[in-house]
Amino acid sequence: MYDKESEKKYVSDIEIIFQVLEKDSDYEISRKVKEISFIKESFYQIKSNNLHKGEIEFDLESNPYQINIKIIDIKSRRVWNKSMDIDKNSSDLFSDIYFYNLDNDDNSYINKFVDKDIQNLGCRFQYVNSKGVESLNLYLMKMNDTLYTEKIYVKPSFNEYDINIPISDDVKGNVVCVITDNDVSKFKKLIFEDKNMSNIWSYDQNKLKMIMRYVLPHKIYKKIKKMEADELKFFLKDYFKKLDPDIETPENELIDELNFRIKYAKSKFKEQKTEGWKTDRGRIYIVYGQPKSINEEENPRTLEKRETWVYPSGDIFVFEKKSYGRYYLINGIF
Structure with a gap:
């Protein structure tokens, strides 16, 4: 959580606790605490870049361990927890x-x-060369097509790699990045925006009105229903200008976020011939954004697949996969 200390200073203070346990006995081997401050100059930076890259060292024997990580927002006291198993003798390189x-x-x-x-996309990772590997291979793949490949030569006593991936026009949609030593592989899913994809203000008036039906108060939506294209866009630009969360920046961060959600929904939630932003999951994503968690399960009675989206606000949405692969919202009306 960020505090706005001045017009161009947003601050968030985080405490991270690292606990190392012996896997078999749960005996605590070590514990370290690290404090981090994030300082941003604008609201837009808060939304776009909150990654901290750092290192913390533990002197461990060649045994299996469990690492517990607790992240505490010092102001709100909200807590995030994560646990992972590590083994210095494992093949997870x-x-x-x-x-x-x-x-x-x-x-x-x-x-x-x-x-x-x-x-140009930067790609950074670490690789522990315990097998005498001479090179790694990096791929960008879409279904069964290889869009990009690069050979990365492994350096002796060097674990960190930083690769520049040039992005061509044909890289778009859902893509998987694979890095492999031909024995062990690491995967990361990405969604590349189509370079020919338009932003929200280039949509025709019918599509724009359909999207606004999701996000505008009912009274405002009724007002725009009969507007023609030019009047509609002029009205909406003025309306969202008044809601700009940071007038010091040239961008309207609210519109940027809405535009991102629409594009993400189009890429992620398409069902058969229905565009992603028109589906139940797409509509909920556009209005509420990324859920805190998504749980996948089966309806115990019908065995239909389910997704349960949980939001920090307490809102919960349940989608069930029906015929022809369509997911429908089953708890309430939207």
């Missing part, structure tokens, strides 16, 4: 893959969605 934008000065972190304007 890759760290997670970290992507960032090489085209801007701050090298902003990319979690999943790659903007269409990005021409």
Whole structure:
């Protein structure tokens, strides 16, 4: 959680607790605490880049361990927990893959969605060469097609790699990045925006009105229903200008977020011939954004697949997969 200390200063203070347990006995081997402060100059930066890259060292024997990580927001006291198993003798030689934008000065972190304007994608990871491997292979793959490949030569006594991936126009939609030593592989899913995909203000008036039906108060939506294209866009631009969360920046962060959600829904939730933003899951995503968690299960009576989306606000949405692969919202009306 960020505090706005001044017009161009947003601050968030985080405490991270690392606990190492012996796997078999749950005996605590070590515990370390790290404090981090995030300082941003605008509301837009808060939304776009909140990754901290750092290292913490433990001197461990060659035994299996469990690491518990607790992240505490110092102001709100909200807590996030994560546990993982590690074994120095295991074959898990890759760290997670970290992507960032090489085209801007701050090298902003990319979690999943790659903007269409990005021409160079940074890819950073660690690899422990315990098998005498001479090279790794990096692939960008879409279904059974290989869109990009690069051979990465492994350096002796060097674990960290930073790769520049040029993005061509044919890289779009759901893509998987694979890094492999031909024995062990690491995967990361990305969604590349189509370079020909338009932003929200280029939509025709019917599509724009359908999207606004999701997000506008009913009274405002009734007002725009009979507007023609030019009047509609002028009205909406003025309406959202008044809601701009940070007038100090040239961007309207609220519109940027809405545009992102629409594009993500189009890429992620398409069902048969129905565009992703028109589906039940797409509509909920556009209005509420990314859920805190998504749980997948089966209806015990019908064995239909279910997705339960849980939000920090307490809102819960349940979707059930019916005929022809369509997911329908089954708890309430939207």
